[in-house]
Amino acid sequence: xxxxxxxxxxxxxxxxxxxxxxxxxxxxxxxxxxxxxxxxxxxxxxxxxxxxxxxxxxxxxxxxxxxxxxxxxxxxxxxxxxxxxxxxxxxxxxxxxxxxxxxxxxxxxxxxxxxxxxxxxxxxxxxxxxxxxxxxxxxxxxxxxxxxxxxxxxxxxxxxxxxxxxxxxxxxxxxxxxxxxxxxxxxxxxxxxxxxxxxxxxxxxxxxxxxxxxxxxxxxxxxxxxxxxxxxxxxxxxxxxxxxxxxxxxxxxxxxxxxxxxxxxxxxxxxxxxxxxxxxxxxxxxxxxxxxxxxxxxxxxxxxxxxxxxxxxxxxxxxxxxxxxxxxxxxxxxxxxxxxxxxxxxxxxxxxxxxxxxxxxxxxxxxxxxxxxxxxxxxxxxxxxxxxxxxxxxxxxxxxxxxxxxxxxxxxxxxxxxxxxxxxxxxxxxxxxxxxxxxxxxxxxxxxxxxxxxxxxxxxxxxxxxxxxxxxxxxxxxxxxxxxxxxxxxxxxxxxxxxxxxxxxxxxxxxxxxxxxxxxxxxxxxxxxxxxxxxxxxxxxxxxxxxxxxxxxxxxxxxxxxxxxxxxxxxxxxxxxxxxxxxxxxxxxxxxxxxxxxxxxxxxxxxxxxxxxxxxxxxxxxxxxxxxxxxxxxxxxxxxxxxxxxxxxxxxxxx
Numbered sequence: 327x328x329x330x331x332x333x334x335x336x337x338x339x340x341x342x343x344x345x346x347x348x349x350x351x352x353x354x355x356x357x358x359x360x361x362x363x364x365x366x367x368x369x370x371x372x373x374x375x376x377x378x379x380x381x382x383x384x385x386x387x388x389x390x391x392x393x394x395x396x397x398x399x400x401x402x403x404x405x406x407x408x409x410x411x412x413x414x415x416x417x418x419x420x421x422x423x424x425x426x427x428x429x430x431x432x433x434x435x436x437x438x439x440x441x442x443x444x445x446x447x448x449x450x451x452x453x454x455x456x457x458x459x460x461x462x463x464x465x466x467x468x469x470x471x472x473x474x475x476x477x478x479x480x481x482x483x484x485x486x487x488x489x490x491x492x493x494x495x496x497x498x499x500x501x502x503x504x505x506x507x508x509x510x511x512x513x514x515x516x517x518x519x520x521x522x523x524x525x526x527x528x529x530x531x532x533x534x535x536x537x538x539x540x541x542x543x544x545x546x547x548x549x550x551x552x553x554x555x556x557x558x559x560x561x562x563x564x565x566x567x568x569x570x571x572x573x574x575x576x577x578x579x580x581x582x583x584x585x586x587x588x589x590x591x592x593x594x595x596x597x598x599x600x601x602x603x604x605x606x607x608x609x610x611x612x613x614x615x616x617x618x619x620x621x622x623x624x625x626x627x628x629x630x631x632x633x634x635x636x637x638x639x640x641x642x643x644x645x646x647x648x649x650x651x652x653x654x655x656x657x658x659x660x661x662x663x664x665x666x667x668x669x670x671x672x673x674x675x676x677x678x679x680x681x682x683x684x685x686x687x688x689x690x691x692x693x694x695x696x697x698x699x700x701x702x703x704x705x706x707x708x709x710x711x712x713x714x715x716x717x718x719x720x721x722x723x724x725x726x727x728x729x730x731x732x733x734x735x736x737x738x739x740x741x742x743x744x745x746x747x748x749x750x751x752x753x754x755x756x757x758x759x760x761x762x763x764x765x766x767x768x769x770x771x772x773x774x775x776x777x778x779x780x781x782x783x784x785x786x787x788x789x790x791x792x793x794x795x796x797x798x799x800x801x802x803x804x805x806x807x808x809x810x811x812x813x814x815x816x817x818x819x820x821x822x823x824x825x826x827x828x829x830x831x832x833x834x835x836x837x838x839x840x841x842x843x844x845x846x847x848x849x850x851x852x853x854x855x856x857x858x859x860x861x862x863x864x865x866x867x868x869x870x871x872x873x874x875x876x877x878x879x880x881x882x883x884x885x886x887x888x889x890x891x892x893x894x895x896x897x898x899x900x901x902x903x904x905x906x907x908x909x910x911x912x913x914x915x916x917x918x919x920x921x922x923x924x925x926x927x928x929x930x931x932x933x934x935x936x937x938x939x940x941x942x943x944x945x946x947x948x949x950x951x952x953x954x955x956x957x958x959x960x961x962x963x964x965x966x967x968x969x970x971x972x973x974x975x976x977x978x979x980x981x
Contacts, residue, residue: 383908387888390440394881397433401426401505401874409869410514422867423509430505433877437498437884442469444891445491446911451894452488453949456961459921469911472496487894491887497880507873514866515572523573523858525566525683525692527580530853531773531841549840550786553833554814564692564839568685570860575683575692578856579721581771582838583779584677584697585830586637589823591669594647608647608667616647618665628816630787633671639699640673642780644787646826650819670823672830674783676700678719678746678771679838683858700771701748716772720749724769732764746771768854779837919956921947928960 408414408422449465464481465488467474475492482489566573590610599605609615614631627649635643650666677699683692700719722730722745734740738747749765773779815821815829895908909919921929929945947958 384892387440387443390436390443391885391888393436394433394440394884397429397436398878398881401429401433401508401877404429405508405869405871405874408867410866412516412864412866413511423506426505426509427502430502430877433505433881434498434501437501437881438495440884440888441491441495441498443910444888445469445475445488445495447891447895447908448486448488448491450909450949451891452486453947453958456946456948459945459947459958466911468492468495472499487887487890490883491891494880494883494887497876498884501877501880504873504876508870510868510870511865512868513863514868515861516864516866518570518860518862521568521570521860521862523566523568523570523575523685523860524855525575525578525858526564526842526853527578527681527856528842528853529581529768529771531581532775549836550783550833553836554786554829556832564690564842566683566685566690566858567855568690568858568860570862571685571688572861572863573685573858574861575681575856575858577680577682579678579680579771580838580842580856581773582677582679582841583674583834584639584679584699585672585674585827585834586640587670587672587823587827587830589668590645590671591667594667594669596667606665608649608669610645610647610669612645614645614647616649618649630815632784633673635673635675635702637673637675638702639677640675641702641776642675642783643671643673646670646672646815648816648819648821666819668821670826672826674830674834674837675702676719676771676773676776678721681856683856698744698746700746716751716774717748718751718770718772719746720765721746721769721771725765729765736764773841783833783837919949919958921958921960924960 404422404425414422445465446469449462449469452461452465461481464474464478468478468488468491469475472495475495478492479489479496482492566575593610595609595611597607597609605617607615607617612631612633614629616627616629618627628647630644630646633643633645635641637643646669648668648670677697679694679698680696681692681694683690685691698719701717720733722740722742725733730740733747733749738749740747749770751765751770815826817825946961948961949956950959951957
């Protein structure tokens with residue numbers, strides 16, 4: 327050691343002694359800590375210990391990870407708050423896309439920083455084994471951008487974890503475009519709170535009141551005619567209120583009429599005058615019949631008559647006999663007839679239907695998805711002194727807990743699978759409202775005086791046309807209008823159970839529409855319309871969430887790669903007590919821990935980068951911590967040292 331070195335050591339010793347004299351004495355009079363024989367204040371040692379923690383050495387990268395997930399969280403929150411809603415009006419005309427773009431920039435920059443720092447640290451880990459010195463520059467270029475990362479991937483070929491970091495750096499370029507694709511601007515339907523959507527419905531229909539109106543009989547007539555000549559759907563003539571042109575209605579109920587038809591051809595009784603079948607009568611048990619003979623060849627005969635229904639839900643019924651007669655030549659009997667006879671029975675009754683409806687761009691569509699058939703006694707009136715008693719259907723789901731308890735105490739089944747019970751209600755003859763002690767009016771369903779409806783339907787359907795038709799032995803020729811309309815039932819002798827069912831259902835639907843449209847106005851309990859939701863077309867923010875998958879995946883992978891790097895950097899070298907370095911992108915580290923002296927002496931002075939690159943390709947080094955600290959030690963020197971150690975061990979063994 328030279329004199330100059332001795333003077334430098336003395337100066338360091340004097341400086342620490344002077345600092346020590348300025349510090350307060352430690353408890354117990356113990357001297358300050360020393361390092362390499364030089365006194366050091368304990369405060370500096372504590373500061374160094376804090377800096378040696380993971381948080382102390384990697385705080386910027388940890389902060390970068392936090393920024394990554396904060397940017398993702400802000401993106402998700404912004405998207406959730408505005409998905410399916412109108413474009414917000416923010417100051418300075420800032421748009422949602424611009425906001426997402428800012429988040430994308432923060433996410434991408436944080437991700438690139440964490441990956442660059444991690445990959446830079448991996449280059450020091452890479453030299454834990456003997457490597458070509460040129461790999462140092464390859465790793466450094468990979469941490470600077472996608473081109474260098476691509477070159478590193480090509481060199482490593484998935485043989486080292488650093489290739490994953492390089493791949494993530496390249497993939498991070500897609501973060502911005504992917505986040506930009508998340509938001510699209512499209513037209514959408516927004517609930518219009520200032521618009522009320524309604525659709526006609528009714529709980530109660532009083533036929534006697536309706537027929538007091540001058541126009542109602544015409545409405546019923548029109549309904550029956552429409553039902554006969556065309557297939558009337560549930561929503562054919564219902565007029566909803568929806569000023570925006572886009573509305574929905576869910577699960578509303580309304581009183582109506584239902585029908586059901588059965589094929590009773592096998593119950594026909596055939597009576598013929600002789601074996602030639604030249605004159606035959608076809609009769610049903612109810613007494614209606616139709617007669618044909620040889621003069622009716624190539625004719626279609628049809629009759630319809632009223633029938634007292636036997637179903638517990640029906641209040642009117644009809645029976646139909648249809649004959650299709652053709653003349654058939656026979657060798658034994660002349661003028662033999664070929665007769666195709668069918669008979670059907672149809673019934674009508676009150677029902678409560680549950681509907682859904684929608685109006686899309688002004689097009690209205692209503693769907694009946696369930697029907698409850700009411701008792702045939704529903705709506706029947708009985709007088710007792712100054713009071714009237716009637717039966718109504720009561721909806722159980724409409725009742726309060728208290729009301730359900732009261733009805734249960736009267737013996738009613740509150741668990742009826744139909745969801746309805748039959749209840750007797752009373753009314754004073756001089757009053758206008760029913761006694762609703764046990765159930766509110768808006769939960770009751772009934773049609774009163776349905777015989778008025780029956781009478782009107784009879785005037786159109788009865789006395790069906792036939793050449794020799796009779797009802798209880800009385801010939802009733804039909805008017806021309808009735809004959810024309812009844813042909814829609816008869817279909818020129820080609821009627822079937824399906825066609826008869828469809829026509830009767832069409833009549834029932836048509837009557838239901840009349841009941842819904844002409845119920846007493848102004849009575850909110852009886853005909854309160856169904857309330858729907860109105861929508862207004864606006865320009866909205868639409869989120870395509872699938873585009874968020876790649877940024878989230880890359881952020882997670884970047885954090886995992888950082889954790890892997892952190893573990894590798896904090897681990898210990900095999901066979902050494904020295905911890906690995908955490909120099910990352912530091913250039914100063916290369917100044918302090920460059921090539922060992924022997925390698926520098928052998929290479930000499932290299933002035934040009936091309937010379938250094940060629941030498942780096944030929945030079946194989948390993949990062950080691952020796953007596954002079956961390957250095958890139960040439961692999962030949964390592965081998966020589968190992969050989970010397972082996973020789974010393976052998977000599978010691980011989981001795």
